[in-house]
Amino acid sequence: MRTTPIVVILTGSAPAGRVRVQGWVRTRRDAKDFSFIEINDGSCVANLQIIASASLASYAETVSALTTGSSVSVEGDVRPSEGKGQKYELLATDVMAHGIAPVDYPLQKKRHTFEYLREIAHLRPRTNSIGAVMRLRSGLSFAIHSFFKEQGFFYIHTPIVTTSDCEGAGEMFRVTTLDINNPPRTEAGVVDFNKDFFGKEAGLTVSGQLEGEICALALGKIYTFGPTFRAENSNTPRHLAEFWMIEPEAAFYRLPEDMDLAEAFVRYLATYALDNHGDDLAFFNERIDQGVISRLEGISTSPFERVSYTDAADILMRNNDRFAFKVSWGSDLQSEHERYLTETFFKKPVIVYNYPKEIKAFYMRNNDDGKTVAAMDVLVPGIGELIGGSEREERYDMLLNRIRDIGLDEKNYWWYLDLRRYGGTPHAGFGLGFERLLLLATGMQNIRDVIPFPRYPGNAAF
């Protein structure tokens, strides 16, 4: 007999008839002549209630031995529930245990802290919260591809191992096959990376942007969606050492089109979550964050605020008395400033654009005012920076001067400069941190709980 997912049974317009379900026991309650068994198979947040009669052949040996966490196959007939709280239930004709969980099963029938669940990452996907996160994560991953396909973007695979550092994006993890206890050295005594596997220093990518630009200047519109690594000693609820980033890049786009794309993208994903993950969102709204659905509805329906850095700085300077760090034109926006703009002043997602060039990366396009670059950040309530993007400097001389001005070695960027020499075009793109999007979509507080196996300083178990 084929197995029926619990989500299919519970969302059916009529009882599903004779079925087999397979999953894990959440709880068992014994009545006089039968037991209630609630099982969850991961297909949805809801459990299926099983009625296991004491007259079953397997009752004494199997049913009465079932504990929270045990795995079972159950066959029976779906029928309308006699009790309150569920539409259907399964009257079992056979209950078979695959594995009985001993009494030291770490997940109890009660609320656990997320800190505790991180210590048992091999079992936490069986919880309602993490299960819902992972289903939504899967759904939004699919939606990302749908959006870009609909918009005519091609999915590009940029390298994980790289020898180019996207300057300013962060510290890289080193990739090497050298013997770290006895590396080859040059006559000067420094480690000789010419003898390393790739013939030079290599690391894990901190961004696919530079390679993305290569492909955009051939295919027009592209995006990447892959793992990204930052070896920063960051200890916050918003940072991971390994995270997934979406980076679209489009030839002939300028900053306004880039902002339009970012806004349409976030709105599409919010709408997708509301339309396709209502049950999981209802769970988050009830148990995690009572504002999450209304926030997604706001994103889905109302335009983002757009404000230039200069105007944003004016707003902040008028309220300087409320900040620990006072704002003046040219200062970088601190977390408290970003959150004031999006959470207090505008109370919705805000796109800040045209930042002072001194506080932004070398590849961003200089504006004609000589002071600012065509950069933009999308700030959202509760998180701060969700997206960072820019129009790229496509003018060869301007880019070369910028590289020299800030002391980078132009030889390391020869191919990046070549793109400007051979048929360069205006182009723009941005990076969106997938886990930060999931924080927004779930209302979860810590980024370590929206990825199955989080990596952060001191932690890469599992």
Added chain:
RNA sequence: UGGUCAGUAGCUCAGUCGGCAGAGCAGGUGGCUGUUAACCACCUUGUCGGGGGUUCAAGUCCCUCCUGACCAGCCA
């Protein structure tokens, strides 16, 4: 990495002024029975994060180390 707070039973936590180690849940036994984190009664469970110090006496005060969370920085 800096700042703040925390670490007590398997889990979630209380523990007052330094004076016998506690509750709920989980687990066990019995009862009840269409339950919903089932319910009722009784019972079991401790390296009070590690080390050192002060004291007649330390979960409690001091020093130190470890671990975690939050805030800040780095950014997505």
